Amino acid sequence: MKKLAILALPLLALAQPAVAFQAEPAQETTMPIDAGAVDVPSQADTETILLDHIRILASDDYLGRKPGTEGGRMTVAYQVEKLKEYGFEPGWNGSFEQEVPFTAAMAPKLTVTAAGTEITSNDLLALQGNTDFADVELVTVASADDVDEGVDGKLLVFNDFSLARSLAQTAVAEGARGAIILAPAAMVEQFRPGATRERVSLKQAGDDAGGPNFIVVGPEAAEKLKTALGGELSGKVSGTYTATGRDFTSSNVIGKLPGSRPEAGAIVMLAHWDHTGECGAPDDEDRICNGAADNASGIAAMLETARRLAQGPQLERDVYILGTTAEEMGLLGARYFAENPPVPLAQIHAALNIDMISIAPEGKPLTVIGWKRTPLDASIEGVAASLGRTVEVGEESDLYVRRQDGWALMNRGVPSVLVSSSFGDKDILDAFMSTRYHRANDEIWEGFELGGAAEDVPVYVALMRHWATEALYSKPEGWAFEDGAGE
Template identity: 40%
Template sequence: MSGLRIGFALLLAAFLAACATMPSQRAAYQAERQALSDHIRVLSGPEYGGRMPGTEGGRMTQAYMVEKLTGYGFQPGAAGGSWHQPVTLQRFSPVSSRLTIRSGRQSLPLSGEGLLVRIRSESRTVKDAGIVFVADKQGLHAASLTGQVALVRADDMQAVATELLAAEPAAIVALFDDSAAFDRFARGFRNGRYGLITQPSDRTAFALLSPDLTRALYERLATDGEGLAARATEAGAPLPLDATADLAFETARETLETANVIGVLPGRVKGSGAVMLLAHWDHLGTCGGESDEDRLCNGAVDNASGVGVMLETARLIAAQGPLDRDLYIVGTTAEELGLLGAEAFAEDPPFPLPTIVAAFNMDTMAISPRGAPLTVIGDGRTPLDPGIRMVAESLGRKLDIREEHQAFVARQDGWALLSRDVPAVLVGSAMGDQSAFDAFMSTHYHAASDEWSPDMELGGATEDIFLHVELLRYFGNEVSYTPGKR
């Protein structure tokens, strides 16, 4: 065959191979999109009841994951050859509370539905505590407010929460001037404060004060929120007030049983470590106001979509054969109650945490369309960054790392590992379309409207399945990734 004919034959073969590959890739994408949709439809269905831990819907969710992982070829990965890592939760619900403000010889008693106290602790009384007003982070130091009651405007709470809790006041009282905002927070407070049975009691009580009671407080102090904030800002420190406080509250305690689901696909090379996928399976059960027609919090995006991406990634890896390293799949419970399932896993892991060379969390995945760029929650905190970038580039995925996205690092299950020096990140496209992400957070997040539909946006989440397959293939094999080396 002449050189021209050989060249033409090779060109034709390449063309035909490309034509065969493109439909194959399209078919694989469509198949994964449908499989992901099916997982979300089932897990966010009404029979699962919103997947609240300790309920029948929660147990059904655990059984669903075990059934799927068993079918994929995984083995039980929890202690004692079990699929389940038991997690015992405590719930402390508010029963009654009373806050008395004393200024000079006058006292102002505050109680009723406008005062709600949440704390993971038995009933308690705080007497003759000094009162300070906090406007910002200035002057807040570890244990600097021990035994005192801190007043803070609700609008300022998020900006000062971390430093204020570290200052360890006896109580933090959030002052509300907006009734809708108070009602929204009050619903969560009435549900109680959850914790692991192994966790110590809270040192600080967190109280909400309704707009009506806030106005009464300001009148007794002969000031208002703006005036107090201006004085505190000028002082550059929490502002002591000429008043003292008594706070008494009663709580009711109950326990409930739930579990993390853990499966493992043993690796080919014994002693080479482990890689891990995790996604929280739980949601809120019910949400919204008492008068709302639909109060079922289905949790389709948050986080049936994360569980679906995790399961499909696990299925594809198992179908291709094991990695060098062990692959653990962990469905965590009680994330919505404070990352409690992930904390329970990290407190008592079924295998040594230092053997984990890479962990990838999957949360609230189904938001952005196909082609949306990726972000990495935890970027700059682990040695995984170069490998993540290499894998993303090999797939033609763009990275859009923003500092504001890192605010979520301690609000997702990966934090339970990352805070213990385990390299854990959340990689995905959910924040790749910022307008779509903001729209979800402002409308459907923790709302009854977070439901499955046949046309829900699954483009980015489906691509994220293939991304995580390649991330596991890279970090799960000794040749491509050795911790401490690039």
């Protein structure tokens, strides 16, 4: 899962507009149909099946599953092999692979010019954006009252990161060029890993070009900037970025399980297969980020759900199984799929995302990322109840909604949710995020927990079968978010 914490980048969270989503009225029909699979494995056997997948995908042989690497290609091949074995058809123009083009650049070096003085510094970090700017006026923001139509085209200066985090969305919506965030030295170091890593975007999308500029300025750079501007952070500044880049390709994996009534549309189940490759300090003994929980576990659950769906009675709607690339780089594989779907998005009635599920033990409630944002809530509650499961939704539903691949489909008119017991216990989730998330120790550790994941798989099977049945569920005609045009 991609995390956007206060001190972790990318800073896209700052640039996203605030969007208020309203749920469409749920359909009244909530009775799920039988899962229908033959020889459904027991809880213990399901844990073993999931662990077998994870042992392979999270092994050192796969090198952290970074897109564009041999480990990434091995991961794609593994999924394709399994989908073929289960009886799926190629889901993308006769192929199981949807090639995704990327462009990558090392984090750009930034030079700021103020009153004719060029300023470079080790604590001057470009967080987002690489488009040069010239003679942009600085405006200091002390409260929400300072953000109005007057910030159009200007670069805002924040002395408080929490203030920047809460107001930058509004400022960009009002046309602000971006923001300069003044930060103490310790905070600069917290930002540095995210601000200096390689940046990847979809090649045809030009993600960085023309985007807002977010800049962290530490004490040394701030002093230089103030001196050049005569002692105050007011006036006009220019910025020049320099970076080296490369192009590469990776692949989404798309398998299709044809339905008996393809005219009824399609549904999608997705999970991201990628992880970060290497992590940690250069001299660390173990630098492979294996990503066992994030997200070899999600791929394992997706594949086992796919196997059971293919093993059972034919569904009405077509089912697409989607293993996305480059989620960790900004939901890029899912975005590419949304922009280049195998069928028109209007024909896709629901999408189920599976991410980072090997955390909670058996017996935890389900939670839903995307709750009250789609017409899927009633069917989720009905299916869960039929399997003796409960649904409890807390703040995580809002906290993570834009941080997972379902968002790429959700805001383009496809009802998308992440359903998982891993997000149902905040203490368990927080413990993982603070100790293993994006670290080399996210591997199969002693006590690696698959109880909740194995218990969730039957829920996924039942949900997919429910959504694939037209009489039980259909997306309301013309359904879209209030601000559904995009991010």
